[in-house]
Amino acid sequence: MRIGIYGYGNLGKGVEKGIALNPDLELVGVFTRRDPASVKTVTGAPVYSVDQVADFENQIDVMILCGGSATDLPEMTPSLARLFNVVDSFDTHARIPEHFANVDKAAFQTGHTALISGGWDPGLFSLARLYMNAVLPEGRDYTFWGRGVSQGHSDAIRRIPGVKDARQYTVPVAEAVAQVRAGKQPELTTREKHLRECYVVAEEGADLALIEKTIKEMPNYFADYDTTVTFVTQEELTRDHGALPHGGEVIRSGKTSAENSHVLSFSLKLDSNPEFTGSVLLACARAVAKMHGREIFGCHTMFDVAPADLSPLSPEELRKKLL
Amino acid sequence: MRIGIYGYGNLGKGVEKGIALNPDLELVGVFTRRDPASVKTVTGAPVYSVDQVADFENQIDVMILCGGSATDLPEMTPSLARLFNVVDSFDTHARIPEHFANVDKAAFQTGHTALISGGWDPGLFSLARLYMNAVLPEGRDYTFWGRGVSQGHSDAIRRIPGVKDARQYTVPVAEAVAQVRAGKQPELTTREKHLRECYVVAEEGADLALIEKTIKEMPNYFADYDTTVTFVTQEELTRDHGALPHGGEVIRSGKTSAENSHVLSFSLKLDSNPEFTGSVLLACARAVAKMHGREIFGCHTMFDVAPADLSPLSPEELRKKLL
Numbered sequence: 001m002r003i004g005i006y007g008y009g010n011l012g013k014g015v016e017k018g019i020a021l022n023p024d025l026e027l028v029g030v031f032t033r034r035d036p037a038s039v040k041t042v043t044g045a046p047v048y049s050v051d052q053v054a055d056f057e058n059q060i061d062v063m064i065l066c067g068g069s070a071t072d073l074p075e076m077t078p079s080l081a082r083l084f085n086v087v088d089s090f091d092t093h094a095r096i097p098e099h100f101a102n103v104d105k106a107a108f109q110t111g112h113t114a115l116i117s118g119g120w121d122p123g124l125f126s127l128a129r130l131y132m133n134a135v136l137p138e139g140r141d142y143t144f145w146g147r148g149v150s151q152g153h154s155d156a157i158r159r160i161p162g163v164k165d166a167r168q169y170t171v172p173v174a175e176a177v178a179q180v181r182a183g184k185q186p187e188l189t190t191r192e193k194h195l196r197e198c199y200v201v202a203e204e205g206a207d208l209a210l211i212e213k214t215i216k217e218m219p220n221y222f223a224d225y226d227t228t229v230t231f232v233t234q235e236e237l238t239r240d241h242g243a244l245p246h247g248g249e250v251i252r253s254g255k256t257s258a259e260n261s262h263v264l265s266f267s268l269k270l271d272s273n274p275e276f277t278g279s280v281l282l283a284c285a286r287a288v289a290k291m292h293g294r295e296i297f298g299c300h301t302m303f304d305v306a307p308a309d310l311s312p313l314s315p316e317e318l319r320k321k322l323l
Numbered sequence: 324m325r326i327g328i329y330g331y332g333n334l335g336k337g338v339e340k341g342i343a344l345n346p347d348l349e350l351v352g353v354f355t356r357r358d359p360a361s362v363k364t365v366t367g368a369p370v371y372s373v374d375q376v377a378d379f380e381n382q383i384d385v386m387i388l389c390g391g392s393a394t395d396l397p398e399m400t401p402s403l404a405r406l407f408n409v410v411d412s413f414d415t416h417a418r419i420p421e422h423f424a425n426v427d428k429a430a431f432q433t434g435h436t437a438l439i440s441g442g443w444d445p446g447l448f449s450l451a452r453l454y455m456n457a458v459l460p461e462g463r464d465y466t467f468w469g470r471g472v473s474q475g476h477s478d479a480i481r482r483i484p485g486v487k488d489a490r491q492y493t494v495p496v497a498e499a500v501a502q503v504r505a506g507k508q509p510e511l512t513t514r515e516k517h518l519r520e521c522y523v524v525a526e527e528g529a530d531l532a533l534i535e536k537t538i539k540e541m542p543n544y545f546a547d548y549d550t551t552v553t554f555v556t557q558e559e560l561t562r563d564h565g566a567l568p569h570g571g572e573v574i575r576s577g578k579t580s581a582e583n584s585h586v587l588s589f590s591l592k593l594d595s596n597p598e599f600t601g602s603v604l605l606a607c608a609r610a611v612a613k614m615h616g617r618e619i620f621g622c623h624t625m626f627d628v629a630p631a632d633l634s635p636l637s638p639e640e641l642r643k644k645l646l
Contacts, residue, residue, distance in 0.1 A: 017580050021460045096642055122646045124454065127630055128589075129645045131447065134606040134633035136599075137344045183592070256602050257340050260594035266451075269506070271583035276459075279579050283457040303641050307450055308626040310457035318626050319419055322452045323445045 001289050003282070004056060005045075006031045006080060007066035010244065011089065013042050014278025015064050022282055024312045028060050057083050061292075062285040064088075066278075074099055078106040081114045081299075085292050087284045089119040089277060096122075104299035113292040114299045118284040119277040120268060121145070125250050127302055128266035132252035136262060139254015140185045144172035144193065148246025148273060156221045157198055160214050162206030165234060167241040169197040172248070183253045183263045189224075196227040199241050201234045246273035283310040324612050326605070327379060328368075329354045329403060330389035333567065334412065336365050337601025338387050345605055347635045351383050380406050384615075385608040387411075389601075397422060404429040404437045404622075408615050410607045412442040412600060419445075427622035436615040437622045441607040442600040443591060444468070448573050450625055451589035455575035459585060462577015463508045467495035467516065471569025471596060479544045480521055483537050485529030488557060490564040492520040495571070506576045506586045512547075519550040522564050524557045569596035606633040 001024055005012045008030050019027045020043065029046040032039050036047040048056075053063075063084040067076050069092045077088045081103050090099050099116060107114040117123065121143070129141055150170045157166035176193050179186050186192075198215055202208055212229040215222055232240075249267035256262065270276045284302065287309035291300070308318055324347055328335045331353050342350045343366065352369040355362050359370040371379075376386075386407040390399050392415045400411045404426050413422050422439060430437040440446065444466070452464055473493045480489035499516050502509050509515075521538055525531055535552040538545055555563070572590035579585065593599045607625065610632035614623070631638055636645075 014579070021579065093646070096646060097639070100642060117646055124458065126646045127454070130630050130634060130641060131450070133645065134609075134630075134635075135447065135603045137602075137635075256337070256344065256595065256598035260598050262594060262599050263592040265588070265590045267588045269586040271585060272579065275579035275583050276585050279460075280458045286457075301642060301646060303631040303638065303646065304629050306627050306629050307453050307457075311453055312457075312460075315626070316420070318453060319423060319624060322456065323416070323419060323440055323449045323624060323626065 001025050001286060002028050002059060002061045003285055004028050004031060004053075004060040004063040004084070005066060006050070006053070006063050006076070007072065008032045008034075008039060008041070008047070009066060010274035011278055011281075012066035014272065014274035014276070015066060015281055016042055016045060016278070017275055018279040018282045019043075021279070022286075022312065025282060025286070028056065053080070054083060060084055061289045062087060064278075064281050064285055069095075074102070077114065077116060078102040081106040081112050082110045083112075085113045085285075085288050087115045087118050087281050087288055089123070089281060090116045091119070091122055093122075100299050100301075108298045111295075111297055113288050113297055115284050115288050115301065115305070116299060117301050118281050120270075120280060121248065123277075123280055123302055124268070125248065125266070128250040129252070130303060132250070132264045132266075136252055136254040136256070136264060138256070139252050139262075141250060141252035142180045142188070142193075143248065143250050144177055144180075145248040146170035146172050146194065146246065148248070148270070149241075149244050151244075153196065153198075153221055156218065157200060157215055160211055162203050162211050163200055164203050165201040165237055167199045167237060169199075171195040171197055177249065177251075180251045180253065181263060181265065183261050185253060191225055194225060196222055196225045198227060198229045199232050199237055200229060201237050202231055243271065244273045246270050286310060286312065324348050324609060325351050325382060325384045326608055327351050327354060327376075327383040327386040327407070328389060329373070329376070329386050329399070330395065331355045331357075331362060331364070331370070332389060333597035334601055334604075335389035337595065337597035337599070338389060338604055339365050339368060339601070340598055341602040341605045342366075344602070345609075345635065348605060348609070351379065376403070377406060383407055384612045385410060387601075387604050387608055397425070400437065400439060401425040401429040404435050405433045406435075408436045408611050410438045410441050410604050410611055412446070412604060413439045414442070414445055416445075423622050423624075431621045434618075434620050436611050436620055438607045438611050438624065438628070439622060440624050441604050443593075443603060444571065446600075446603055446625055447591070448571065448589070451573040452575070453626060455573070455587045455589075459575055459577040459579070459587060461579075462575050462585075464573065464575035465503045465511070465516075466571065466573050467500055467503075468571040469493035469495050469517065469569065471571070471593070472564075472567050474567075476519065476521075476544055479541060480523060480538055483534055485526050485534050486523055487526050488524040488560055490522045490560060492522075494518040494520055500572065500574075503574045503576065504586065504588065506584050508576060514548055517548060519545055519548045521545075521550060521552045522555050522560055523552060524560050525554055566594065567596045569593050609633060609635065
């Protein structure tokens with residue numbers, strides 16, 4: 001299966017590394033908006049300009065789109081779905097219906113297969129919520145994120161005047177997780193579910209008290225959370241907070257009768273969010289190629305993919321080894 | 324969606340109770356090999372003899388087969404798949420290929436849709452293994468069962484001379500679970516993974532030491548495990564060990580690069596194994612009816628079912644609420 005990577009940031013690199021772990025997948029190349037000569041890939045894969053992409057129409061089975069959800073993917077995915085089968089990790093929840101419709105139209109018109117919102121949330125966590133709701137209809141589910149780095153929140157801190165660099169961790173509140181795991185179904189406010197830990201490098205002479213106040217009172221991002229701000233040096237930030245770990249847990253508890261309750265949980269503990277997300281997108285790419293082979297065109301999500309299609313094993317092997 | 328229940332033991336009752344939680348499902352009736360007049364259902368659903376089942380060919384959308392895997396289902400599922408769309412919970416691992424082939428043939432020839440080996444293991448745990456292997460190809464997975472009642476092991480104890488009644492719990496070894504959750508990949512023997520706790524009611528005058536020795540040395544069932552045997556009165560067994568709890572955890576840990584490891588876990592804590600299994604079979608029945616509507620005939624497992632088909636929600640609602 002011939003894979004292309006479109007966009008070469010952290011996620012693109014994660015996809016590239018993942019290909020080496022899947023003997024049935026082969027990387028044709030990386031497409032970048034930068035000057036290809038300036039980009040050096042992790043595994044030595046060839047680099048092309050996005051302007052050359054149309055030349056690869058018949059050389060790539062699935063293109064994995066590694067742009068951002070805010071501005072890149074809403075344009076990129078429908079446009080590339082006219083040339084290729086595509087997979088993206090679009091995660092702007094409110095805009096999924098619109099994005100789905102745009103990609104569906106482009107893919108259908110040109111006989112391509114697309115999968116949007118792959119990854120772990122949306123993605124594996126969405127699947128956990130779906131399966132758990134289907135098999136335990138009377139109940140309540142909770143999603144906790146972290147401990148992990150939120151790039152959006154880190155960026156928001158970096159935009160504050162006087163801030164040189166920053167890293168923000170989202171941390172689930174241990175008591176809340178314990179209650180939910182025990183099968184209780186508490187009403188939890190935003191503040192009761194997650195904490196936010198910020199590590200900030202300030203510019204020389206900056207007003208630290210003002211930076212801390214600005215962070216803690218920032219609407220949407222921090223105001224509704226218990227937030228800690230710790231000032232560190234650039235060296236400390238690079239050394240102690242250079243990785244991109246993440247994870248979390250989906251828990252559903254409910255009843256099948258007055259007497260009998262059940263607790264279901266799916267959790268992830270990830271050393272590298274982009275590498276794991278890239279690895280999930282590769283499994284999605286495999287499914288997209290299989291579905292395209294069956295002429296199942298248009299846009300899909302992981303909800304529409306038969307699990308067997310994500311695997312390199314045959315149905316017989318899957319029944320024998322994993323059922 | 325009109326559901327029938329074929330076989331009315333613990334699992335059949337679990338399915339019956341689950342129907343009340345799914346507004347889109349309706350119970351047509353329970354079919355039993357006993358005298359229908361002697362069977363009283365939990366919810367007051369009508370009871371019919373298995374001899375009448377052919378009369379219901381056009382009144383039931385999916386028949387859920389609640390027989391045992393040892394002798395009932397190998398006959399029952401292919402035979403009923405000639406009249407109905409069917410779901411079973413066949414769990415004799417070694418015979419799955421043969422059972423699948425028999426059911427596939429019967430269902431295909433008559434234009435029916437069948438799903439075998441539904442439930443949680445095989446079933447949800449199989450799905451967890453498949454998804455985890457697909458998204459993290461380099462790694463190792465572990466399945467722990469319990470703490471929960473194993474009916475097969477309880478039966479094996481009851482067959483020992485001098486034993487009046489017994490209940491056996493399978494218990495995962497806490498240290499092994501902790502190691503695996505921490506991302507280590509230990510080689511674990513059978514003994515290192517699970518313990519077996521037996522609660523036994525002996526007949527008056529029975530040789531307790533001999534019973535204990537017979538249990539602990541029983542090949543396949545107990546000899547390879549650390550086993551405890553506790554003698555209790557019938558009253559104690561009924562009072563303290565009358566429920567059928569179960570559960571367990573599937574864990575996979577692996578790497579996406581030399582530096583970065585990840586741990587994935589799916590766990591269940593169930594007050595009632597038959598009620599939860601019944602609830603899973605109902606979600607499978609919903610998928611089977613949808614697939615039959617699309618003329619996808621023959622035999623399937625949960626590996627072949629697009630997750631969305633298990634849910635009563637439309638694809639649009641699913642994307643909006645759960646993605």
